[in-house]
Amino acid sequence: MKSLVLANGRIVTPGGIVERGSVEVREGRIAAVAKSIAADRANGGFIDLGGDYLLPGFVDVQVNGGGGVLFNDDPSTATAARIAEAHRAFGTTSLLPTLISDDLGKVEQAIRAIDEAVASKTPGIAGLHLEGPFLNVEKRGIHDERKLRPLSDEALEMLTSARHAQVVVTLAPERARLDQIAHLAESGIKVCMGHTKAGYDHTRRALAAGVTGFTHLFNAMPAMQSRNPGVIAAALESNAWCGVIVDGKHVHPAMLRLALRAKADRRLMLVTDAMPSVGADIDHFHLNGQRINVADGVCLSDDGTLAGAALSMIDAVRNAAAMLDVGIEEASGMASLIPCSFLGIADRVGAIAPGQRADLLRVSPTLAIRQVWIGGIEQADCHQLPAA
Numbered sequence: 149m150k151s152l153v154l155a156n157g158r159i160v161t162p163g164g165i166v167e168r169g170s171v172e173v174r175e176g177r178i179a180a181v182a183k184s185i186a187a188d189r190a191n192g193g194f195i196d197l198g199g200d201y202l203l204p205g206f207v208d209v210q211v212n213g214g215g216g217v218l219f220n221d222d223p224s225t226a227t228a229a230r231i232a233e234a235h236r237a238f239g240t241t242s243l244l245p246t247l248i249s250d251d252l253g254k255v256e257q258a259i260r261a262i263d264e265a266v267a268s269k270t271p272g273i274a275g276l277h278l279e280g281p282f283l284n285v286e287k288r289g290i291h292d293e294r295k296l297r298p299l300s301d302e303a304l305e306m307l308t309s310a311r312h313a314q315v316v317v318t319l320a321p322e323r324a325r326l327d328q329i330a331h332l333a334e335s336g337i338k339v340c341m342g343h344t345k346a347g348y349d350h351t352r353r354a355l356a357a358g359v360t361g362f363t364h365l366f367n368a369m370p371a372m373q374s375r376n377p378g379v380i381a382a383a384l385e386s387n388a389w390c391g392v393i394v395d396g397k398h399v400h401p402a403m404l405r406l407a408l409r410a411k412a413d414r415r416l417m418l419v420t421d422a423m424p425s426v427g428a429d430i431d432h433f434h435l436n437g438q439r440i441n442v443a444d445g446v447c448l449s450d451d452g453t454l455a456g457a458a459l460s461m462i463d464a465v466r467n468a469a470a471m472l473d474v475g476i477e478e479a480s481g482m483a484s485l486i487p488c489s490f491l492g493i494a495d496r497v498g499a500i501a502p503g504q505r506a507d508l509l510r511v512s513p514t515l516a517i518r519q520v521w522i523g524g525i526e527q528a529d530c531h532q533l534p535a536a
Contacts, residue, residue: 333358
């Protein structure tokens with residue numbers, strides 16, 4: 149039986165860091181985690197990690213593009229595969245291609261494409277995120293006002309049509325009925341709130357109906373006020389999962405530190421909201437006919453509206469460790485185990501533990517990626533220069 153032993157590393161597990169530990173991979177899954185594991189050199193491989201960290205692969209639930217392509221431009225299996233390949237170099241071993249608000253025909257095309265990609269086991273594709281078009285026009289951000297609409301029962305049927313892919317839908321509850329939210333949740337859709345002006349009580353009702361997540365918390369939603377706590381306070385009080393963009397641009401780190409302290413269950417997950425510039429040497433791209441400029445780590449339209457992010461997941465993890473006062477165990481967990489728990493796949497991916505799929509990252513003490521494995525297979529060209 150072919151096996152691989154990764155030895156002499158700092159193994160980041162759900163129970164803490166195993167110093168000078170080893171991991172055995174057999175048939176694409178983690179067979180054992182221990183201080184020392186004997187390697188069968190004749191029937192497997194052996195890698196000395198040299199004291200580097202071994203992390204679970206990152207899982208990103210909000211990825212608009214990468215490698216120079218935007219999912220909206222061509223929501224196909226080929227586009228999804230190219231985006232996944234681009235993000236793999238930054239430690240993301242599973243992701244959800246994300247469709248920014250578009251016509252319902254484009255939404256249906258995206259559902260079919262990602263359903264096919266998951267069914268055919270396209271590497272790195274874990275499902276689909278539909279960010280809109282059922283959003284509040286007053287909190288649309290970069291979303292095209294012409295694409296936005298209330299959720300209809302006809303669209304509801306289409307949203308629940310996937311047979312293989314996990315689908316995440318971001319909506320504003322003021323653009324949907326509570327029974328529609330309940331139907332989505334009962335059909336297996338992960339419903340997130342975002343781009344909304346919902347108040348505190350409305351948010352609580354939406355949570356009771358089936359909302360289990362919040363899309364880029366703080367962004368595209370009203371700020372908390374002393375007598376109007378709104379969606380953010382309801383999110384932090386709830387047991388829902390909250391996506392956060394940790395780039396120092398979208399949200400001030402102090403607000404994120406407060407959110408982490410307020411969220412007793414620590415269900416904050418890192419998302420990149422990445423645009424085509426990640427993994428590509430470009431200074432602009434186009435979204436719905438608008439030129440989006442990329443400079444100083446920010447994507448902005450000509451009128452200064454934030455348009456997604458120029459953020460990779462390894463940078464998000466580095467930023468979380470530096471800005472949020474958390475250790476590498478928690479920072480990496482925010483990019484692996486927590487999003488997997490949100491998606492309902494934590495029983496098989498997202499942690500270094502026996503039985504889990506061997507999606508692994510070898511990173512240096514400065515969090516530069518040295519090697520990436522998906523299902524125990526090393527991915528080519530997935531190394532970076534040392535981090536600053």
